[in-house]
Amino acid sequence: MSVMGRPHLPLRQFVLKMHSRCDLACDHCYVYEHADQSWRGRPLVVSNEVLRTTAERIAEHAKTHGLDAVHVVLHGGEPLLAGRTRLRGAATALTAALDGVCELDLRIHTNAVTLDERFLDLFAEFGIKVGVSLDGDRAANDLHRRYADGRSSHDRVLKGIALLGRPRYRHLFAGILCTIDLRNDPVAVHDALAELAPPRVDFLLPHATWDEPPQRPADDGDGTAYARWLLAVHDRWTATGRTMDVRVFDSVLRTLRGDSSLTESLGLAPADLAVIETDGTFEQADSLKTAHDGAPATGLDVFAHSLDEVAAHPGIVARQQGLDGLAEQCRACPVVRSCGGGLYAHRYRSDGSGFLNPSVYCSDLLSLITELRDRHMTDQSVRPALAEHHLTELATGRGTAATVDLLARHQLALVRELLGHVWHETAHTPQGEDAWRTLTVLDSEAPESVDRVLAHPYVRTWALRSLGGDAEAAATAVRGVAEIAAAAAARAGRPETVVVPVRDGLLRLPTLGTLTMDAGTEEAVVRTDADGCTVHAGGRTYTMPRTGAKVPAWQGSRRFDLDGWSVTLEDTDPWRDCHGHPAHPRLTESEAEAWRADLTAAWAWIRRELPEYAPGIAAGLRVITPLLPSPENADISSAARDAFGAVAIARPAAPETLALLLVHEFQHVKLGAVLDLVDLHDPACETLFYAPWRADPRPLEGLLQGTYAHLAVVDFWRARWRGGGGRDAEVRFSRWRDQTAQAVETLAKSEALTGDGERFVAGLREALAGDAVSADALRAARRAAEEHRRTVRPPRH
Incomplete structure (x- = not known):
C-alpha cells in the first residue's frame, strides 16, 4: 500500500498503554486535560489478551521488514498502577515474541510516586529503562504535578529518583521529562534537575495549537519567550559543565551537523510510532490529543489489523513526508532542516488547514535554533576548555555525549585554524581565490554546512599534507579549498558555482562522495542549488539531484542511521588511506549491506x-x-x-x-x-x-x-x-x-x-x-x- 506514490515506512516505536488512569491530576496532561477525551471509555488496565496480541503484531511487523530493533514504552495514565504482575506479563510477552527476531528496547515512563525496590527489581530483570516526569524544584513541580486533593507529589518523586540513583539500579535510569512553564526560573529548574544526576533531561514545550495557543507573558512581543527560557537553561548547562545530556540542545546541534534528531519535535525524520491503548486500539502519537477530539484515532486495533495497515494510515503517512509535508512558509525557512516544522500536533488550526501550518512555537524555534547555531557553529575564536570534571569523567574510559561533543567542537576549531594556515601559507590561483570567497560567504550565511564539511575526519589529513611546503602541497591546498567550498554549497542547497581542480580523473566532495571522470580532466565546474548539484567537465555534464536516479560515475557516501547513531561508511575519500593499513576500495552494494x-x-x-x-x-x-x-x-x-x-x-x-x-x-x-x-x-x-x-x-x-x-x-x-x-x-x-x-x-x-x-x-x-x-x-x-x-x-x- 502507498500514499502519493510512496511506500509506507515500517514502524519502530510503540507506546503500550498499561493503565488508562493516573494517581496524579496534572493540569497540563495531554491525556486528560486536552481536547481528546477518549480515555473515559477505555478499560482501566490492559488485558493479557491485548498484551499477547500486541507482542505478536510487533514481532510480525519486525520480521516482515527485517527490523534490527524496536522500542516499546510502557505508558499510561500511570503505568505502575497496572501492578507488577501485569507489567511482568507485558515484559514477558514482548521478550518472548521478539526473541530471535530483533532487539527489544523496553522502557517505562512514570511519575514515580509509587516507584519502589520491588518495581525496580522487576525492571532490572527485564532491562526496562525508567523515565520520570518532574518539572524542577518543589515550587516548579507543584504548579502542575499534584494529587487531585492538591497535595504535592514532589517528595515522593524524589524518593523514586533516589532509588534510581543507587548503584544497583543506576543503569535503569533513562532520564527526566520536564514540561516548561515560563513562570519557573530556568536556572533553578536546571539546577534542581542536575542535582539528581540524570543521564538525560528532555525539556518539553507545553502542548498547544493555533486554536489554543501557549501562555505567554504580556511583554512577549516577538513570540520568543520559550526560546529565551531554554537559552537561559542552555547557558547554565554550559557554565556548569554539561553534567547531563539535554535532548533539545543535542537534537538541534545534531541536525545542524546534518545528523538525525533525537526527538520527534525537531528535524525531518519520518514518524515511525504507534500507540496501543488499553483496549487494543491503535492510535497515532498521544500529542495529537491536544488538537481535537478523536485526532489520534485510526479505527484500527490489534485483533483485526496488522501494523502494516497502521503504518499505511493517512495520518501516519502524513508525518513521513519530510520537507514535502510542511507548509510553504516552513519549506522556505533557513532552519527547516533542524526545526522540521516543530511537533506535528503544534501545527494544528481548525480553519480547514489542519496540520499544514508552521508550529505555534515557530518564532521560538527559529530563535532557539539560530542562537544555538551562532553560539556553537560560528564562534571559533575561543576553543572550548576541558574542565577538571571532564577529565575525571573521561578517565573512567567512558564519556557522556556532552563531553565528547566538547572534544568534537575543539577538533573543529583546530581544523578551522588549519584551514586558515593552508590558505595563508600556500600560493593561490584566481580560481582558488574565487573558491575561497565562496567559502567565506557560505561560512557567514550557512555556517552549519561549512562545519559539517570541515568536521569530516579526513579534511584535517588533507590540511596537514597541504602544509608540506612543496609545489605538490600547494596544488593539493588549492584543490582541497575548492572541494570544501563545493561540498558546503551542495549541502547548503545554495546557488553557487565553484571551479574545482581534478586529479587523476577524480572529483572529491568531502562528506558527499566522489565523481569519476576521464583521466585527462583537469577541472570541473560544480554548480549547486536547492535541487542538487551539476558538474560540467571534459565536455560532459553530470547531474546529481538530492534524491532520485543514481549517476553511474558518482560514488556517494553511505550514511547509516542506527537508532540514535548516524555513521558514514567512508570508502571513497582518497585521504582516508592514513590508518597504517590498506583502505578497502569502493564496496559493492552487498558488501555495504553486510556492513x-x-x-x-x-x-x-x-x-x-x-x-x-x-x-x-x-x-x-x-x-x-x-x-x-x-x-x-x-x-x-x-x-x-x-x-x-x-x-x-x-x-x-x-x-x-x-x-x-x-x-x-x-x-x-x-x-x-x-x-x-x-x-x-x-x-x-x-x-x-x-x-x-x-x-x-x-x-x-x-x-x-x-x-x-x-x-x-x-x-x-x-x-x-x-x-x-x-x-x-x-x-x-x-x-x-x-x-x-x-x-x-x-x-x-x-x-x-x-x-x-x-x-x-x-x-x-x-x-x-x-x-x-x-x-x-x-x-x-x-x-x-x-x-x-x-x-x-x-x-x-
Whole structure:
C-alpha cells in the first residue's frame, strides 16, 4: 500500500498503554486535560489478551521488514498502577515474541510516586529503562504535578529518583521529562534537575495549537519567550559543565551537523510510532490529543489489523513526508532542516488547514535554533576548555555525549585554524581565490554546512599534507579549498558555482562522495542549488539531484542511521588511506549491506551491554573506513591521530568482535582529542616501556594510548563474562584487567606525568577496580601474561 506514490515506512516505536488512569491530576496532561477525551471509555488496565496480541503484531511487523530493533514504552495514565504482575506479563510477552527476531528496547515512563525496590527489581530483570516526569524544584513541580486533593507529589518523586540513583539500579535510569512553564526560573529548574544526576533531561514545550495557543507573558512581543527560557537553561548547562545530556540542545546541534534528531519535535525524520491503548486500539502519537477530539484515532486495533495497515494510515503517512509535508512558509525557512516544522500536533488550526501550518512555537524555534547555531557553529575564536570534571569523567574510559561533543567542537576549531594556515601559507590561483570567497560567504550565511564539511575526519589529513611546503602541497591546498567550498554549497542547497581542480580523473566532495571522470580532466565546474548539484567537465555534464536516479560515475557516501547513531561508511575519500593499513576500495552494494547489518548488531550490543560507551560513540564517531582484510584473517583496526571522528576496521567475522573494535578504537580517538587540549605527560621523555599488548616496547604516549584503549577491552570482556560467556570470557577479562592495571602502575611510576596526567592515571586505576574472578581463571590469565612477556624484548629505560 502507498500514499502519493510512496511506500509506507515500517514502524519502530510503540507506546503500550498499561493503565488508562493516573494517581496524579496534572493540569497540563495531554491525556486528560486536552481536547481528546477518549480515555473515559477505555478499560482501566490492559488485558493479557491485548498484551499477547500486541507482542505478536510487533514481532510480525519486525520480521516482515527485517527490523534490527524496536522500542516499546510502557505508558499510561500511570503505568505502575497496572501492578507488577501485569507489567511482568507485558515484559514477558514482548521478550518472548521478539526473541530471535530483533532487539527489544523496553522502557517505562512514570511519575514515580509509587516507584519502589520491588518495581525496580522487576525492571532490572527485564532491562526496562525508567523515565520520570518532574518539572524542577518543589515550587516548579507543584504548579502542575499534584494529587487531585492538591497535595504535592514532589517528595515522593524524589524518593523514586533516589532509588534510581543507587548503584544497583543506576543503569535503569533513562532520564527526566520536564514540561516548561515560563513562570519557573530556568536556572533553578536546571539546577534542581542536575542535582539528581540524570543521564538525560528532555525539556518539553507545553502542548498547544493555533486554536489554543501557549501562555505567554504580556511583554512577549516577538513570540520568543520559550526560546529565551531554554537559552537561559542552555547557558547554565554550559557554565556548569554539561553534567547531563539535554535532548533539545543535542537534537538541534545534531541536525545542524546534518545528523538525525533525537526527538520527534525537531528535524525531518519520518514518524515511525504507534500507540496501543488499553483496549487494543491503535492510535497515532498521544500529542495529537491536544488538537481535537478523536485526532489520534485510526479505527484500527490489534485483533483485526496488522501494523502494516497502521503504518499505511493517512495520518501516519502524513508525518513521513519530510520537507514535502510542511507548509510553504516552513519549506522556505533557513532552519527547516533542524526545526522540521516543530511537533506535528503544534501545527494544528481548525480553519480547514489542519496540520499544514508552521508550529505555534515557530518564532521560538527559529530563535532557539539560530542562537544555538551562532553560539556553537560560528564562534571559533575561543576553543572550548576541558574542565577538571571532564577529565575525571573521561578517565573512567567512558564519556557522556556532552563531553565528547566538547572534544568534537575543539577538533573543529583546530581544523578551522588549519584551514586558515593552508590558505595563508600556500600560493593561490584566481580560481582558488574565487573558491575561497565562496567559502567565506557560505561560512557567514550557512555556517552549519561549512562545519559539517570541515568536521569530516579526513579534511584535517588533507590540511596537514597541504602544509608540506612543496609545489605538490600547494596544488593539493588549492584543490582541497575548492572541494570544501563545493561540498558546503551542495549541502547548503545554495546557488553557487565553484571551479574545482581534478586529479587523476577524480572529483572529491568531502562528506558527499566522489565523481569519476576521464583521466585527462583537469577541472570541473560544480554548480549547486536547492535541487542538487551539476558538474560540467571534459565536455560532459553530470547531474546529481538530492534524491532520485543514481549517476553511474558518482560514488556517494553511505550514511547509516542506527537508532540514535548516524555513521558514514567512508570508502571513497582518497585521504582516508592514513590508518597504517590498506583502505578497502569502493564496496559493492552487498558488501555495504553486510556492513550495515553488522554495525546494526554491534551497535545494539554496545547499547545493551556497554551502555556507558554508547552516548560518546553516538556523539563523536562519525566515520568508519573499511580496511582490506589481512591474509591471515586477523582482526585489523586503527585510529589515526589526525582524523578525529573516524576509525578504520577490516570487517570481522562476528558483530560482537566489531563492537569490541569500535569501543577499543574510539578510545584512541577520544584520548587523541584530550591530548590536543591537555598535557598529560612530558613530551621530552624518551624512555620506552613494556606494553602487555605489544611485541615491542612503547614510548610513554603510546603506552598511555594503549592503556586507555584497553579500559574498553576490559569492560568488553567483563560484559561478555557477566553475560554468560563462560570460562574463556572470565580468563580474558582477568588477563586484560590485570595487565591493564600493570600498565597503569608503569605509567604512574614513569616520573614523566604532569599533574593532570597523574590525576588522569589515578582515574584509570580506579576504573579497573572490583569484580573478583575465580582462582582458576586468575591462574590461566597470569600464565598467558607471562607467556607474552617472554616473547617481548626488554624495554629500554
